[in-house]
Amino acid sequence: MAVIKVENLKKRFNLEAGFFARFGRxxxxxxxxSFSIxxxxxxxxxxxxxxxxxxxxxxxxxMYESDEGSILYHDRIDVRTLKPGELKQYREKVKYVFQDPARSLNPRMTVYDVLTSGYRWSSIWPGEKKARKEAADILEETGLSAADLERRPAEFSGGQRQRISIARGLLMKPDLLICDEIVSALDVSIQGQILNLLLDIRSRHNLSFLFIAHDLKAASYFCDRIGVMYRGELMEEAAAADLYQTARHPYTRLLFSSVAGPAGESVEAREIPAMLQGEIQTPVTELSGCAFAERCPLADERCRREQPPQANVPDGAKAKTGHVFYCWKACIT
Ligand SMILES: Nc1ncnc2c1ncn2[C@@H]1O[C@H](COP(=O)(O)OP(=O)(O)OP(=O)(O)O)[C@@H](O)[C@H]1O
Ligand SMILES: [Mg+2]
Structure with missing residues (x-):
């Protein structure tokens, strides 16, 4: 069963505010x-x-309302139509950990207050005494100590603050933890420690993750499956372990070619070079064809005109988790 299942999700932002908004840019x-976890x-x-x-x-x-599509929680709860009370309960189970702990943790609060601020007003608040014990336990599990509950976020390093954010995310025993670039602001050595902590947490808790990263290295290390996005669309989705070997989409291959070194060197060994981390332009008109066509070496007229449908890679090993791509020109070899 899927914890979350997203279909044909769409969101556009108005480029202009106020009077100009009505011109609809x-x-x-x-x-x-579309994907499911x-x-x-x-x-x-x-x-x-x-x-x-x-x-x-x-x-x-x-946090944003979608324009189109569906979001199903546990196959039956329609997230888009939840009423305020139901939404609050849903957010106790689906937690979001932010990229930048310096900004997401209130510096005036103690760690205990930071951890329990949402919990306290939730439907599952167990009372001060029990909450303090739970907060101490979760803080220890993330590599800090119970005594740290009385300190303030500013007294901690970036990596430690991210541990506090993770502890806050876990305290209410969510079943989905959304980690949005939670290691990218940290030094590489600290990134490894936080990823190991997440692996540890995974093995101990009954928990699904949505792990967001621009770094294929971190994602391949940590994920079961990966969805590759480009300009608002999914290009390919496959098991993390064999996406490198089996990528069909030219964009996935481009991303991988920029992380792989000499033949045989593992994807984990390198990071995406600056060239690919630069700005890509988010479309300002509704695209008719493939989002990647403008940059794709294989693109032809049809790619620019018609959106590629979802295609499946049929082979056995991948069948278990599925391998799909959206491309007219998919690489076969
Ligand atoms: N609140 C907003 N108002 C207007 N445009 C927005 C808003 N949030 C995001 N965008 C635009 O939507 C596009 C997608 O942004 P988004 O932050 O989702 O990308 P991202 O993949 O998370 O990027 P990054 O790796 O830099 O975090 C961008 O062009 C961004 O400028
Ligand atoms: Mg982002």
């Missing part, structure tokens, strides 16, 4: 994205800056 941030599964959403990863994640918790 939009940026198409998420443009028909199973129980205990870690799904990675990967792509360059501006491709719509954060917007997608925010649509899932209704």
């Amino acid at each position: 939009f940026v198409y941030a998420v443009n028909g994205v 199973g129980e205990n599964e870690t799904y990675g959403l990967v792509g360059e800056s501006g491709c719509g990863k954060t917007t997608t994640a925010r649509l899932l918790v209704r």
Whole structure:
């Protein structure tokens, strides 16, 4: 059963505010994205800056309202139509951990207050005494100590603050934790420690993850499946372990070619070079063809004109988790 299942999700932002808004200039941030995350599964959403990863994640918790599509929680709860009370309960189970702990943790509060601020007003608040014990336990599990509950976020390093954010995300025992670029602001050595902590948490808790990253290295290391996004659309989706070997979409291959070194070197060994981390332009008109066509070496007229349908890679090993791509010119070899 899927914890969350997203179909044909769309979100456009109005480029102009106020009077000019009525002229309707939009940026198409998420443009028909579909994926699902199973129980205990870690799904990675990967792509360059501006491709719509954060917007997608925010649509899932209704920090933004979607324009179109469906979001189903546990196959039956329609997230888009939840009423305020129901939405509050849903957000106790689907937690969002932000990229920048310096900004997302209130510096005036103690760690205990930071951890429990949402919990306290939730339907499952167990009372001060029990909450303090739970907060101490979760803080220890994330590598800090119970005594840290009385300190303030500013007294901690970036990596430690991210541990506090993770502890806050876990405290209410969610079943989906959305981690939006939670390691990208940290030094590489600290990134490894936080990823290991997440692996640890995965093995101990009954928990699914939506792991958002522009770094294929981190995503391949941590995820079960990966969806590759480009300009608001999903290009390809496959098991993380064999996407490198089996990528069909020219864009996935481009991303991988920029991380892989000499033949045989593993994807984990390199990171995406600056060239691919630069700005891509989010469409400001509704695209008719493939979002990647303008940059694709294989694109022809049809690619620019018609959106490619979803296609399946049929082979056995991949059948278990599925391998799909959206491309007219998919690479076969
Ligand atoms: N609140 C907003 N108002 C207007 N445009 C927005 C808003 N949020 C995002 N966008 C635009 O939508 C597009 C997708 O942005 P989004 O933040 O989802 O990308 P991202 O993949 O998370 O990028 P990054 O890797 O830089 O975090 C971008 O063009 C962005 O400028
Ligand atoms: Mg983002």
